[in-house]
Amino acid sequence: MHSIKDLIQIALKEDIGPGDITTDNIIDSEIMGKGIIVAKEPLVIAGLEISGDVFTCIDPDVVCRFLFKDGDSVAKDNVVMVIEGRLRTLLKGERTALNFIQRLSGIATNVRSYVENLDDRKIRLVDTRKTIPGWRMLEKYAVRVGGAYNHRMGLYDGVLIKDNHIVACGGITKAVENLRDKVSHLVKIEVEVSDLPSVKEALEAKADVIMLDNMDMDRIKEAVSLIGGKALIEVSGGITRDSLKLLSGSGVDIVSVGALTHSARSMDLSMRII
């Protein structure tokens, strides 16, 4: 699995390639500079240290100072970060650093707007695996920065039995039992269901978590009462900022929303040499 440092390297290589032919040919390597990164719209900032790392990855002598910390709400025109070092480094790293912070702040800002609509503090809002390939760790980080929680990181750190698994395996009971015997005792087993008989079967199979997929509010209520606290309940599918509110007091434990990541747009930030 690649680290964030690896992704920064990949990003710099893809942008700079064999060389920044403008900057390298025109800016003397000894000229020093100072840059500031400015929010061009109100946002929840995320990715400050990561964009700082973009510059230090080009040249370890660059020094970055952060005026906010990830998760802070930042007003338009606020300076979020100051970068000092060789002017060449600042100009070469600018676009890549901004591309990181713009995307991550975009997610954090988006997530925050969902969190603010969630009145019932007992419900845990979580993300999904609908993330940009290569960005899983980063996007899940931005989700936490925005105030929500993470579902499993990938296919390796949590069991989620879906429709296709159930069919291929011959029923929920068999699927849960088989898995219980195979996975570590530290891993919970979640089962995705879309009707009440399946809820019942999952419950009897002792699923640790039951995911109610695309159920309407009435059926969710029935399921909650049926489960009666014997398993955690996750609601999934088509949740909007508005429908989030409706879940207050429903007894649901977890709500997962793909749009936290897949529908976030980048925030506008820019760098100025001063």
Added chain:
Amino acid sequence: MHSIKDLIQIALKEDIGPGDITTDNIIDSEIMGKGIIVAKEPLVIAGLEISGDVFTCIDPDVVCRFLFKDGDSVAKDNVVMVIEGRLRTLLKGERTALNFIQRLSGIATNVRSYVENLDDRKIRLVDTRKTIPGWRMLEKYAVRVGGAYNHRMGLYDGVLIKDNHIVACGGITKAVENLRDKVSHLVKIEVEVSDLPSVKEALEAKADVIMLDNMDMDRIKEAVSLIGGKALIEVSGGITRDSLKLLSGSGVDIVSVGALTHSARSMDLSMRII
């Protein structure tokens, strides 16, 4: 520079990690399956072959059939692709394959909506370097699929002299002359300017392309007439779908729009085992 194949590998490792503990423990490795990928909303499709490669990267025996080709408009509920192979492979690759095609189709669909607003066919709509780190090649590909053009790929394959370069170098003339002497004779030199005196200086320095940054329509017109065909003219900064229309017949050659990539949301596609 990483290839698209490298990115697919990265994506699979980040999702599957040490193993898909649900699928590997519950689905026999010999069970075969057939999946379809379906558009859940109208979209311009992009990334068909790439998502096919996700599956063949896990298991070369998987066979993918495409019912559309990249760039086609696809209606809601249309099947875009059929995948046949081991059920394990289908389930393990599903999310990653969808994450690729959802993002790429998101960009292509977004770009198409801009292109449709561009009446003047002599104007070239181009993207910027505001792309997701690691995704430069892919996002630029999706831009072409959507019907627009690419600006330079990175800092290595085109010269763009910006404000900070000009200041550090002591003026446009000096910057252009220095660069002309250093870069290959196959590379054009573009200068970013924000007022008319700079347009004049760039013109006299024989810039090949002049970028009018954040100018209003009146100043754009003055600049066009000043340049008089002696350099290509690029307009940049805050262009919307609507303001695109206003550029018709203006004599501008190129319009660059960061939102083509940075503000695209993912399209909704899903996979079903049949």
Added chain:
Amino acid sequence: MHSIKDLIQIALKEDIGPGDITTDNIIDSEIMGKGIIVAKEPLVIAGLEISGDVFTCIDPDVVCRFLFKDGDSVAKDNVVMVIEGRLRTLLKGERTALNFIQRLSGIATNVRSYVENLDDRKIRLVDTRKTIPGWRMLEKYAVRVGGAYNHRMGLYDGVLIKDNHIVACGGITKAVENLRDKVSHLVKIEVEVSDLPSVKEALEAKADVIMLDNMDMDRIKEAVSLIGGKALIEVSGGITRDSLKLLSGSGVDIVSVGALTHSARSMDLSMRII
């Protein structure tokens, strides 16, 4: 995280390096050969396919046939596998292939001897993270082949709160609560304790699993009765083949034994060209 294929490549490069100067200089590249791998002592076989992959990794044209499957008990002098292909490939891959199968069979054989001493089928015998660096996945695989279970794969797929965590965090309760709020709802929380008051505290903090570390049988019994089924119980520390037997009927759920991996010796297998 590296794959098993990566480890095979690493192993071949480390043994062959710039070239097998004996074989490459003396054996014509077109000569074909047939080799058999033979058990030189009774063993539980593990790693058949992996050692086959060593040869196909050098030359995809090699064909391996397996006469047993991983987990089978094999008597002395039994042929476990036949390899056909270029003689050069057989000679170059021999040592590396044997090094894999000898170590893995060593672990499987060792594990089997523990499993056979475990009368109480409700107790799950599990491994630890005491594995050869680079071999975690492989050794955990051999443990399963031998008939035992895996504890968590690494630090990323299960929570285990140890002494040092508890001290630094200010007590079990605080540690468990903090973690519950941070990790995915699919991850169970295990707490390591070494006395009964801590058992009580872990229970009240709603730990999912309680690990009794280095406790004697009397205290284990007290702990089991205290916990009363409200958490899974793992016993750890200094378990031998003999003390395993004593745990029968104790009500303990899991026993973890580092010696499954760290004290296994390689089994003796050799290759003969026939």
Added chain:
Amino acid sequence: MHSIKDLIQIALKEDIGPGDITTDNIIDSEIMGKGIIVAKEPLVIAGLEISGDVFTCIDPDVVCRFLFKDGDSVAKDNVVMVIEGRLRTLLKGERTALNFIQRLSGIATNVRSYVENLDDRKIRLVDTRKTIPGWRMLEKYAVRVGGAYNHRMGLYDGVLIKDNHIVACGGITKAVENLRDKVSHLVKIEVEVSDLPSVKEALEAKADVIMLDNMDMDRIKEAVSLIGGKALIEVSGGITRDSLKLLSGSGVDIVSVGALTHSARSMDLSMRII
């Protein structure tokens, strides 16, 4: 060929993966700590610097102090090393660092017990290529630490003509001659033989080293007298700590023992935060 630093990276990635979800979520990144590594049984220590490198590889600010040096005999309960740095780093690196030092000390301790049984100081005790894949350099290092010598590192830095080579090549004479003409003049040629006529043939072909494979003591003596100092003599196959003694004064130059590496068990060391 991978370096030891590469192996440390591989090991850390395999254990920590996307993150230590216990430590990272519960231990503040600024808390400092001090750890000691203690021998839990008498041993010959090996791998001190390497386990130190595990910690500095996570965080270069960690400082390690060594109270012994590789090769020293260490009594039970002695502290071998002190590590100071962020507590997070100490906890994340603990298991991996111990896994290195436990295995390497296991080999060194095992080797030392053979060396102590070798009365004849003119005989060189050497290892074989029976090492854990990925660990060749490290295990050969631990062999030297234990007091024995290394045979060739791999297939690239020494010629050893075995049975299969001889058969495929048409006899010892032809094999040696062919090789002499192909390999660098700095490489010696060793021939493995199992009977006296082959000894004679190897001698006539001017082999630099003759390996007597699985011969009994009487035949070894005959071979030694036959060779009469005209080639180095290596004895190989089934040597135990006891049979080593019998070789004293036999005139043999080298004894190779696979068990030095393949039958070593890990030594018991643990880390304590103080």
Added chain:
Amino acid sequence: MHSIKDLIQIALKEDIGPGDITTDNIIDSEIMGKGIIVAKEPLVIAGLEISGDVFTCIDPDVVCRFLFKDGDSVAKDNVVMVIEGRLRTLLKGERTALNFIQRLSGIATNVRSYVENLDDRKIRLVDTRKTIPGWRMLEKYAVRVGGAYNHRMGLYDGVLIKDNHIVACGGITKAVENLRDKVSHLVKIEVEVSDLPSVKEALEAKADVIMLDNMDMDRIKEAVSLIGGKALIEVSGGITRDSLKLLSGSGVDIVSVGALTHSARSMDLSMRII
């Protein structure tokens, strides 16, 4: 694309491999040393910092002092660089460092001899893609150090339409038009032609650069007059130091010479420990 740092690593691994068995076994790791690199013949020096990096790549504590800078003419027996650090590092890096500086100085010296024969300062002498695989960036750097210019870096940063492209595409006009529509507006289009009708066609297709391939002086003159400043003119094919002189005043803009790189021999430099 690999960086120069990557190439240094590759070079050190290929030379040192698993270890410098002479130096590591005989020179104590604490002995310090001082080495000088001396020109054994007159040369234009290139690669000073790169060879310094070879040593610091082995051990960051090495300090290098340069007595010349790349591009200087150096007389026989002059010291070009002083290296201080562990003697082990000096001895291990010696050959690799010399191999870099000898090749790069070889190219720079060769290029300089061509540049000195180029009287017409308006003509730009450029290299080709005839470089040692893996060395493109370095050899192009040495060309600039020698006083000439670079043609495109590779196939990605400039368009050069050759014979085979023209044939496959159906004529120069179509090829140029197709390409103009596909590549970024920052990339110039060059067409290779070998007769005058093709020159005319390229001109009409608005090629930015026309390459006259293997034309004699008379035809070159005709082509120059035909083109009349409407495109840049490159001359290519079989140019020698002598024929370079003849191009003076011809109106040609660029001359490309493969021999700048592919026929350079290494300069003689050696290292002495003092």
Added chain:
Amino acid sequence: MHSIKDLIQIALKEDIGPGDITTDNIIDSEIMGKGIIVAKEPLVIAGLEISGDVFTCIDPDVVCRFLFKDGDSVAKDNVVMVIEGRLRTLLKGERTALNFIQRLSGIATNVRSYVENLDDRKIRLVDTRKTIPGWRMLEKYAVRVGGAYNHRMGLYDGVLIKDNHIVACGGITKAVENLRDKVSHLVKIEVEVSDLPSVKEALEAKADVIMLDNMDMDRIKEAVSLIGGKALIEVSGGITRDSLKLLSGSGVDIVSVGALTHSARSMDLSMRII
């Protein structure tokens, strides 16, 4: 250590980078083509399969046919190889394939000219470590193709004690003894000497090979007689094609010549689409 396949990948990435913007935009991916590689001057061919691998590395469907084999003398205008496959692949791989075969044939041709001047068949002409960084294995291969032998591959597979080692170690005797005790019994020890007393000392220390560095013919003769067959004798330093002849019958065993590799120029070969 990188493989030749790795170097081909590196070379292709450095030339093609993010894409061949001429070919990819203008040649349809389905057009098939046939190319021939032609010798433009008489040469000893080397690198046929390697340049074939360049094409198959881009596209495994390409088929290469070789009309000569490495080591053959090829006359001007002879076709050495035919390549069939997608035209795109042919055009993209052309330059890289030629760069490999031109350099390797350059070395083989150069070596052959030395070998032809070596009348005394008992003398072994060998190369040195003066090779292009990254090309060690390839250049040593071309040396063998040309008819000479290889010295050690690198610092890891042979001991060569030089001046600096001797000084730092306190004399030849000590250096040889120390090394004998440290290196594998399969490695010979060579000592570089430049005067007769050192020859004597090396002989007494039982060096396996003695390298006479930069000695004139008279002193070489004295050394040969002094050594009297008790060690192999290598002559090194400033050997030319002419001085090679003078060594006939001198009793010297090995002559090493750096110019075999470092002074070879590329041969002229070109590719034509037919």
